[in-house]
Amino acid sequence: MSCEKATIIGLEVHVQLDTQSKLFCGCSTRFGAPPNTHICPVCLGAPGALPVLNRQALDLAIQVGLALNCEIETNTKWDRKNYFYPDLPKGYQISQFDRPICANGYLDLIDPEAHFADRRVQIERAHLEEDAGKSSHDETGAGGSSKIDLNRAGTPLLEIVTRPDLRSGTEAKAFLTELKLILSNLQVSDCNMQEGSLRVDANVNLHLAEGDRTIATPIVEIKNLNSFRAVQRAIDFESERQWKQWQEDGRTIDQAAKQTRGWDDESGQTVLQRTKEDSADYRYFPEPDLAVVHTTVEQRETIGKKIGPLPSQQRAELISAYSLSAYDAGVLVQQGRRFVDFFETIARPLDDGKLVSNWLQQEVLRYLKEQQADIDQFPVSTEQFIAFLKLIQSGKLDTSRGKAVMQKMMEQRLSLEESMEQLGIAPVEDDELAAICRQVIEENPDIIQQIREGNTKAVGNLIGQAKQINRNVDPALVRKQILNFMKTG
Numbered sequence: 001m002s003c004e005k006a007t008i009i010g011l012e013v014h015v016q017l018d019t020q021s022k023l024f025c026g027c028s029t030r031f032g033a034p035p036n037t038h039i040c041p042v043c044l045g046a047p048g049a050l051p052v053l054n055r056q057a058l059d060l061a062i063q064v065g066l067a068l069n070c071e072i073e074t075n076t077k078w079d080r081k082n083y084f085y086p087d088l089p090k091g092y093q094i095s096q097f098d099r100p101i102c103a104n105g106y107l108d109l110i111d112p113e114a115h116f117a118d119r120r121v122q123i124e125r126a127h128l129e130e131d132a133g134k135s136s137h138d139e140t141g142a143g144g145s146s147k148i149d150l151n152r153a154g155t156p157l158l159e160i161v162t163r164p165d166l167r168s169g170t171e172a173k174a175f176l177t178e179l180k181l182i183l184s185n186l187q188v189s190d191c192n193m194q195e196g197s198l199r200v201d202a203n204v205n206l207h208l209a210e211g212d213r214t215i216a217t218p219i220v221e222i223k224n225l226n227s228f229r230a231v232q233r234a235i236d237f238e239s240e241r242q243w244k245q246w247q248e249d250g251r252t253i254d255q256a257a258k259q260t261r262g263w264d265d266e267s268g269q270t271v272l273q274r275t276k277e278d279s280a281d282y283r284y285f286p287e288p289d290l291a292v293v294h295t296t297v298e299q300r301e302t303i304g305k306k307i308g309p310l311p312s313q314q315r316a317e318l319i320s321a322y323s324l325s326a327y328d329a330g331v332l333v334q335q336g337r338r339f340v341d342f343f344e345t346i347a348r349p350l351d352d353g354k355l356v357s358n359w360l361q362q363e364v365l366r367y368l369k370e371q372q373a374d375i376d377q378f379p380v381s382t383e384q385f386i387a388f389l390k391l392i393q394s395g396k397l398d399t400s401r402g403k404a405v406m407q408k409m410m411e412q413r414l415s416l417e418e419s420m421e422q423l424g425i426a427p428v429e430d431d432e433l434a435a436i437c438r439q440v441i442e443e444n445p446d447i448i449q450q451i452r453e454g455n456t457k458a459v460g461n462l463i464g465q466a467k468q469i470n471r472n473v474d475p476a477l478v479r480k481q482i483l484n485f486m487k488t489g
């Protein structure tokens with residue numbers, strides 16, 4: 001019997017919020033400090049120590065919620081999630097169970113290159129919680145000790161949970177890329193996956209439709225995903241693995257087989273870690289030491305004003321205001337809000353979005369990538385860039401020599417004038433260009449005759465001669481001017 005297979009994916013994303021201090025105490029959240037130096041009785045869970053909410057973390061969570069079209073809970077509360085683990089000294093984690101700060105939002109995924117269909121990914125909830133500490137184990141087999149660093153314990157996390165609306169590894173990666181762009185534009189997190197500021201778990205199963213029945217394979221939670229590429233690969237692997245398993249099992253489902261699997265990037269496989277516990281196992285109950293937090297309409301509006309244009313709005317704006325293609329708009333917006341500002345500051349006076357976009361994508365992005373820098377560290381000011389592109393636009397500087405000029409401006413941090421002087425480039429004024437063209441026309445009656453007879457390629461010879469008179473002339477302008485003079489006499 002034929003069988004229709006759909007891969008059903010939901011994501012849980014833990015985002016470390018960029019606050020100075022922890023969620024319920026004044027300890028620093030700075031990464032990389034010596035172990036157990038950013039700790040206090042509150043984050044160690046000493047008896048009698050009372051948590052106090054960091055309002056900044058709450059504001060950042062609301063910002064993210066609004067950017068993801070969520071409803072913001074007016075009476076959000078705190079719950080203890082009980083479990084035992086050495087890196088959790090209190091024996092419970094303060095989290096949010098039944099009244100998360102954000103719920104029922106969505107993020108639209110639109111792919112201009114159509115690798116997947118446009119899709120709305122619903123955000124089930126986003127709740128605040130404190131992070132646990134970090135344990136490290138001796139993996140040499142020499143019987144060494146395990147160590148615990150509690151600097152991270154109590155750091156604010158926002159856990160964003162999607163509904164199972166994604167259908168492939170490619171879509172999951174696209175969702176995460178867009179989410180990360182929103183979070184970085186909002187400056188709520190540094191989103192550094194290596195340092196654990198952004199952690200992703202994926203829930204994956206298959207829906208199999210055979211005849212008039214649809215059956216679902218058990219949901220597998222994949223952990224250890226340390227890049228978006230890993231998320232994509234792990235999901236695609238897991239989809240295939242579940243498909244094969246189902247066939248090997250004689251097309252039956254073992255409902256008890258819920259699993260947590262880890263991703264092994266090297267072998268490109270998911271590996272069984274344990275059977276998954278239900279959320280009931282955590283025994284959530286309300287946190288008695290923290291009051292319900294009321295959020296007001298005014299508060300939400302004030303925070304909402306800080307959000308600014310979202311990536312989707314920026315793309316639409318670049319396409320309509322600067323006539324960019326969806327692809328070009330996508331590349332620019334992907335670089336972040338300050339890059340888009342840089343683009344717009346230059347494109348507005350020049351009134352040629354495509355020209356500016358090309359230079360930014362080719363020269364500027366290449367330079368930034370080489371230097372591993374961002375646009376704030378770009379050495380050429382917008383004023384200099386505008387002056388430079390005006391020369392290109394008017395034909396006083398041709399593209400290939402323009403690249404050499406830009407190179408000097410970027411790498412030697414020279415001004416436009418200095419760069420051109422060093423390269424021996426002097427812009428050719430309009431009357432000088434006209435004089436050169438008249439001269440080559442007069443000196444080459446034979447070639448002019450050939451052009452008149454339809455051999456337009458012969459104009460190349462004249463351009464070469466014009467370049468010998470002044471190497472700064474723009475070939476395209478010489479061609480245009482010569483043909484024009486021939487028409488008008």
Ligand SMILES: [Zn+2]
Binds near residue numbers: 026027038043044154
């Ligand atoms: Zn503390």
